[in-house]
Every structure is written in C-alpha cells, then in structure tokens.
Amino acid sequence: MTKSSTAVMPTYGRLDIAFTKGEGVWLTDSDGKKYLDALSGIAVCNLGHAHPAIAKAIAEQASTLIHTSNIYQIPLQIELAEKLTELSGMEQVFFCNSGAEANETAIKIARKYGHSKGIDKPVIIVMDASFHGRTMATLTATGNPKVHAGFEPLVPGFVRVPYNDLDALRMAIGHWPEAVAVMVEPVQGEGGVKIPDTDYLAGVRDLCTQRQLLMMLDEVQTGIGRTGTWFAFQQSDDVVPDVMMLAKGLGNGMPIGACLASGLATDVLQPGNHGSTFGGNPLACRAALTVLETIESEHVLDNVSSLTHDIVNGFHDALAGQEEVKTIRSSGFMFGIELTIPCTELVQQALEKGILINVTADKIVRLLPPLIMTKDEANTMVSLVSNLVIEFLASKAVKSVA
C-alpha cells in the first residue's frame, strides 16, 4: 500500500495503491499483486502497457532528439499531421499536450471564425453532462456544476442544450444569432458512457452546415480506435466535422493532443494566433506515429470490432435477471453498466479482486480496456466484473431487507 503525501496538492481523490510495472493489459502494484487493467489510464494506454514498439520508438527518439522548437520545421510533426489528416479526411492539425488544450484550440478557432464573420461576441453551443477539461474555458464548456463550483466567474460565450436532442439544438441555433459553433462528444464518456441515437451526429452536421456553424467534435476519449473505428464520427454516414479534438490514446501515455480542422475551420488560425512550447515535439510525435502504425500493423481496430459483441453478450448473459442492472451499453471498447443504485465503492472492491474499473455519474460502471486485449483476457474481465456486480447487489439486497 502506498499512502498519499501532503507535498502533493490534494486535487484528486486517490486510492491508496501505486503501480510499479505494466505489461499488456496487466499492472503490478508495489506489493507485487497483479491486476487486469480495464481502464487503460482512462482511455490512454490503448495499446496496453510497455508495448515493445512504443517503448523502442520513445527510447530511440529520446537518444536522438527530444525537443527543438516550433520556430523550426519538425519533420516528425509534419509526418504525423499528414497521417492524421489521411486517416480522418480532415485538412490541418495543430499539436498540443492534452485534451483540454486541444479543446482550447477549438474554442479559439470558433471565436476567430465568428469575428471573421463580424460577430463580436461569438457563442459556442455545448451540451448538458459534457466533459471538455479543466482549464477555465474548457471547464465552462463542461456540463457539470461540480466542475464549475468555486471557479466563477466562468468564461462568457457558451450556451448549453440537452445532449442527443436535435430539436433543442435547432431551437438554440435559431435563438442565438451569435452562434458560431457546436461542441459535442460523439459518446459522452465522463458523463456516463452516453451513446446518442444513430442519426444524432448526422443531424448535428446538417444543422451546422445549414447555418455555417463549426461542428467541433471532442474525440479526446472516443478517438484513436476506442469505439472500433479510428474516430467515432466515421460510424455516421456523411459526417466529417469542421474541427476535431484528440489526445488521450494518441500517444499511449506520451502526452500529446491535437486539434484538426477542415472546411470552414481551415486556415482560421494564422501566424501569431496560437502556439505551444512543447506541442508537437519530436518525441511526442514519434510516439504518436508509432501508435498509429501499430494500430494498423496489429489490426487493432478489427480486434475491437470482433470482441465488442462477445463482451457485451458476456455481460448480458452473466447479469441476466439482476433487477438492479438497468442497462449494459457499449460503443466499441467504451462499456457502461448502469445500475439503479449508487456504486462508487465498487472501485475499491474491484481492486481487491484484481481488476481496475471506474464508476462515473455515480451509478455507471465504466470500462475502457486496452484495445489489444485478447479473447481470454476479455472473458476474464467479463467474469471478474460480473461477479463483482452480482456480489455487490446481493450485499445491498440483504441490507435493504434488514
């Protein structure tokens, strides 16, 4: 067991556990106990821990050249930008170091785009229960009062509508002549693995196109194969966003974020408008390029597609007849098991059973396993998590009768 220190700012509710080593989907703690990692550092280590190709690329690059500056050309950054635009069908990339920074870039693009149309006070439409990060503008965009509390005044220029509600979005667009962009997650991750109707993204795209608003997709969590395609929007016909934000899985743990632009958002940011000291440095770009190459060479997207149904069916079978299990849902390897009762204590109970899970929005068991998981490991995950939920619900049932 590793306890916390008062020298670290207490911004997180941390568990008393530290990991010292990882391999594939497995983590080892400081006492030598092994755990199945069904969270991937929150959708970051999509290729698992200590992937040999990533480790080698980072080590080689570190002993060659880590950082120069965006004052100069960075060939690995160019290579990565070309690869990302090819995979997404978008046109340009700005590199930064996190999801929040990618979203900040998007917000700046939206505002500058608004100013170029003569709108002095541009408005960005965001969603209820969204999560976009912890900087001032991205926490304002986030639809969670707990994230706002204590940090007012918030940043002006955001209005909020319910998620997965095209009528509400249409009304908001009609109501706000200053609207310049819609910022939305293809699946709400932190909000509770909320999967919108299949026509939702196409509907958002249409509404944005009609009014020349930027469709800005926060794929920080859904991107890089998490939902079974490179980007979640690729599962909706005829949808390409104007702006897309990436981070989490892009570097498999090496910090890197990206904001992509196409269509109306292309060339909005001009020299001097935006920048980052570290953003797109050779080390981060080499790691990300190797992530993309490895996803291709190891057919990782096929693995996600083929195992997703097995995992969902496995949960349905194992949890059949459990009345307190409300829904079991997935978008690729984003799994949510929604209970009718709060279940945050499951996180600690899972550790005792040797598995890392997350509970979000109080009642939703969230799993974000590495995309390289084998069928055997997937079966292990399903049985560990199902047993955990069944035991938890049985203990609650006994208590409520007593």
Ligand SMILES: *Cc1c(COP(=O)(O)O)cnc(C)c1O
């Ligand atoms: C994690 C996340 C962010 C924030 O990313 P950071 O790298 O923590 O700044 C933004 N948007 C979504 C959808 C996320 O899941």
